[in-house]
Amino acid sequence: MYTQSLNGTPTDSDLSQDDREALVRFQARIDRDEKIEPNDWMPAAYRKTLVRQISQHAHSEVIGMQPEGAWLSRAPTLKRKGVLMAKIQDEAGHGLYLYSAAETLGVARSDLVDQLLSGKAKYSSIFNYPTLNWADLGAVGWLVDGAAIMNQIPLCRCSYGPYARAMIRVCKEESFHQRQGYELISDMANGTPEQHQMAQDALDRWWWPALMMFGPSDKDSAHSSKSMQWKIKRFTNDELRQKFIDATVPQGDRIGLKLPDPDLKWNASEGHYDYGEIDWEEFKRVLNGDGPCNVERMEIRTAAHENGAWVREAAAAHAEK
Amino acid sequence: MLQSDWPLYEVFIRGRNGLSHKHAGSLHAADSKMALENARDVYTRRAEGTSIWVVPSVEITASDPADKAAFFEPTADKIYRHPTFYKVPDGVENM
Numbered sequence: 315m316y317t318q319s320l321n322g323t324p325t326d327s328d329l330s331q332d333d334r335e336a337l338v339r340f341q342a343r344i345d346r347d348e349k350i351e352p353n354d355w356m357p358a359a360y361r362k363t364l365v366r367q368i369s370q371h372a373h374s375e376v377i378g379m380q381p382e383g384a385w386l387s388r389a390p391t392l393k394r395k396g397v398l399m400a401k402i403q404d405e406a407g408h409g410l411y412l413y414s415a416a417e418t419l420g421v422a423r424s425d426l427v428d429q430l431l432s433g434k435a436k437y438s439s440i441f442n443y444p445t446l447n448w449a450d451l452g453a454v455g456w457l458v459d460g461a462a463i464m465n466q467i468p469l470c471r472c473s474y475g476p477y478a479r480a481m482i483r484v485c486k487e488e489s490f491h492q493r494q495g496y497e498l499i500s501d502m503a504n505g506t507p508e509q510h511q512m513a514q515d516a517l518d519r520w521w522w523p524a525l526m527m528f529g530p531s532d533k534d535s536a537h538s539s540k541s542m543q544w545k546i547k548r549f550t551n552d553e554l555r556q557k558f559i560d561a562t563v564p565q566g567d568r569i570g571l572k573l574p575d576p577d578l579k580w581n582a583s584e585g586h587y588d589y590g591e592i593d594w595e596e597f598k599r600v601l602n603g604d605g606p607c608n609v610e611r612m613e614i615r616t617a618a619h620e621n622g623a624w625v626r627e628a629a630a631a632h633a634e635k
Numbered sequence: 636m637l638q639s640d641w642p643l644y645e646v647f648i649r650g651r652n653g654l655s656h657k658h659a660g661s662l663h664a665a666d667s668k669m670a671l672e673n674a675r676d677v678y679t680r681r682a683e684g685t686s687i688w689v690v691p692s693v694e695i696t697a698s699d700p701a702d703k704a705a706f707f708e709p710t711a712d713k714i715y716r717h718p719t720f721y722k723v724p725d726g727v728e729n730m
Contacts, residue, residue: 351700353697353699353700354700355700355701400680403676403680404680407677407680410660410662410677411660414660414661414662417643417661422639422640423640423663424639424640480660483660487680487681626641626665629641629665629666629669630641630665632665632666633641633665633666633669
């Protein structure tokens with residue numbers, strides 16, 4: 315999902331006896347569903363995993379403003395423009411909540427920003443796809459924010475208190491994002507034949523990348539077991555992906571759009587939809603920098619940071635006076 | 636380009652008239668005026684507040700979680716501080 319590129323967690327080898335005992339007490343707290351707070355003892359690997367996951371999540375919120383920002387000056391009505399602006403402002407806010415949560419673990423904001431700009435830190439692959447027509451903004455809200463919510467709701471119960479509290483706030487705000495997108499794309503699906511075609515085209519292009527947001531398939535995702543044991547994660551990638559598909563298929567049917575998967579079929583015995591094979595080569599390519607918009611996204615982010623330098627300097631000079 | 640961060644502020648918001656201020660989150664700002672304005676923009680976009688406090692995080696002194704057991708111990712064995720400790724005969728009302 316927003317943190318789909320986590321490269322495994324460090325091991326707990328080379329621990330002293332004291333550390334081992336502390337680790338047992340820590341796991342017992344997790345097992346009792348106690349929240350871990352910033353000043354509590356925690357294993358170094360737990361801290362490191364959280365810093366990486368939360369900061370990647372924050373970077374995704376920040377980069378995620380770009381595909382929608384591209385349409386701000388071309389929104390068809392003042393109402394849609396106001397909605398879009400509000401949504402983009404929310405994404406900036408979500409980035410801030412998440413950076414703040416990461417900082418409680420003892421990292422500096424400037425280091426996190428530097429990791430994003432230097433390309434050392436990743437963000438969600440989904441934001442490296444272009445928004446080509448206005449209906450794409452509907453597909454983004456409906457599918458991308460829908461998938462994000464599916465991932466973030468269990469994170470509201472994450473064992474790390476500041477992350478869980480940030481997620482509660484984000485989820486409250488995010489439900490408007492999904493609903494406005496679904497309304498937008500259903501208006502177009504029910505519009506003229508040309509508008510309907512644009513809506514279908516947007517869905518065709520966004521469906522598979524949205525499914526990739528949940529990260530690699532469980533059989534290729536060796537490192538989620540530690541996160542599950544620590545209750546950072548509550549469901550596996552494939553479980554969340556399946557929940558998302560099951561929730562979304564009827565929503566597409568309702569507005570007369572067809573999901574671009576010939577293998578999509580209700581499986582009555584499982585109580586789930588079966589779906590086709592995801593192109594994991596594409597996923598890896600986009601995540602590793604070779605997607606349609608990776609270069610552009612980083613150029614715009616870097617320029618925004620550099621062009622804002624004088625504002626930061628001026629504010630600091632003013633505060634010193 | 637690495638530069639040091641602005642000071643961190645903790646944000647407290649009064650949700651409605653009559654309620655106390657409650658911790659909402661934190662943010663970096665160059666000074667307290669900017670902290671207040673940014674807190675408004677970030678934490679009250681949906682009319683979540685009628686009043687905001689911002690406090691430099693370094694000014695907060697917190698109890699140490701490692702001392703939690705000893706620090707709060709004096710209260711643990713004083714159950715007579717609670718009204719349910721006392722027996723009142725059946726039928727006695729308004730108490």
